[in-house]
Amino acid sequence: MPRVHVFARDHINTDEIIPARYLTTDIESELAKFAMEDYDKDFVNRVKPGDIMVTGADFGCGSSREHAVWCLRGAGVSVILAPNFARIFYRNAINNGFLALESEDVVAAFEDGDEAELDMEAGKITNQRTGQSVTFQPVPQFALDVKAAGGWLEYMRDHSKAELEDETLSAESTEAGHGHPGHDSDENLAPGTQRA
């Protein structure tokens, strides 16, 4: 069962996720060695493939460096949950088919080292220690389709403009403007996704 790594502070920025001094490479396995170094030097020693990160709001603010997504994925992180994400980090996650899930209550529900079960279909994550479940916003259909295509470049190459503009990214979940995801509405639910 995947382990949860909690980084509770808001505004964890790209300089903490992957400092600029390591930007002379774009190789994921190299970047992985330095993931979160300026926040927690020991994280890379603890994280195992498939693990889950839970973070405070506005995760990934600052630089546009996609290295922030690559280093975390390279280190083994399979999914990040936060109340919301900074804009460029969020689109970088989508473009890489990397799961960044928005969940208002997730930070309070976990302690570092807890084990968790993620249910994408039900849109919830369950803490195995406490039995508590919290929901997350449905992944926008566009993000799912980019993921299925293998990434944004593949999607762009293989889809028409009309297909793209027919996608949904209107989910309130991406309106992280004021630090709080908005209310759910049925038309924003991705097909195959149900609210818990």
Next chain:
Amino acid sequence: MGMTIAEKILAAHSGHNTLTPGQLIECKTDWVLCHEITTPAALRMLEERGMDRVFNPDQIVAVPDHSVPAMNIKAAQMYQKLKSWVKDKGIKHFYDVGRGGIAHVVLENTGLMKPGQTLVSGDSHTCNAGALGTFATGVGSTDLAGAIYAGMVWFKVPETMLIKVTGQTQPGVTPKDIVLEVIKRIGADGANYLVMEWVGDYIDNLDMEGRFTLANMAIEAGGKTGIVAVDDTTRAYMAERGVTPDQYTEYQSDPDAKYKVVVEVDASQVEPTVAYPHIPSNGRVAGSDHIAVTHAYVGSCTNGRISDLRDVARILKGNKVAEGVQMIVVPATQLIWKQAAQEGLLEIFVDAGASVSYPSCGACLGMHSGVLGPNDVCISSTNRNFVGRMGDPSAAIYLASPATVAASAVAGFISDPRAYNHTLGGAAD
């Protein structure tokens, strides 16, 4: 319903008459700006997928700026990668080391980027160009690759925040202080996913250099871009670069355009503002605490322009940087460096005991040429004061205007630049 400038530009670049915030669009990019840190990754992605082409070599601007002149062998290889691609693809606008500087400031000055156009770059401060009435935003390497390949990018049409700045600032208060005050009020994610549109008589009276500083800092509030509508100041700026109004499209927000938030600022009430560690929203009045500094840094795409250097020079003239303070001044481009030399500013810096560096992003992001060590304390005219941003994670970064940086460098501790208001209005102003 009325539309904002951002919505109108995005509509015109996606084949729509109207757009609604939240809508997903495929947007044409008029310009793609490339530097040597995020572009090599984009090029590798394209090569690996057999998509190694450029949508239009005449609409790509390449400017190595982050780690130049190369700080080590790996950086030299990234520079080589950018340069060989430029040659291979016949990229028309290449500003090499010695001919360029910081990419955003190089681009704004070329006249290439015109009002009404769109720009993406693999750099978060791309929003800088929004001061010209454009839609310009930072993206990651994958988006950059897509833009290089197809001249397009996906956007979720953003809502807009209107920032209305009225009145005039007190002497010694600058646009940097205004934007730090706004970020203090709305928070470091206060404009996340939003466009920041600047209006009001303060903006009407502001020169282009100040407008670039405001637009540049949009990302520090999480904004998608900052925008200032085209007016006579913009037109004159473009005309000085040989670009006439018939060569570009001016967009104005409709009177009934919908704004998500309206923020009102009385410029006369804003004081010299310093963002304390470790977040740009942590603003306080300059000099309200006694904070000794070890470093003073003037530069970056935010505040490395000629007006910034003049501000620093009027304060440093006839003064010395305090013992124990390392001051570095980085003119943002070769042209600004030359102008500063011609105006005698560089001599003033050197006489004061400041080190004048070559145009580069340098220590702003902790790459080279002034990186902070453990427990250093830096007053800086740059844009970000996150943990580790300028070097060691234990260093403290205080963000301020160039004037506040200069006043602090002389005093040896963070100081209110209004003590030098008697130097305003002179030849160096």
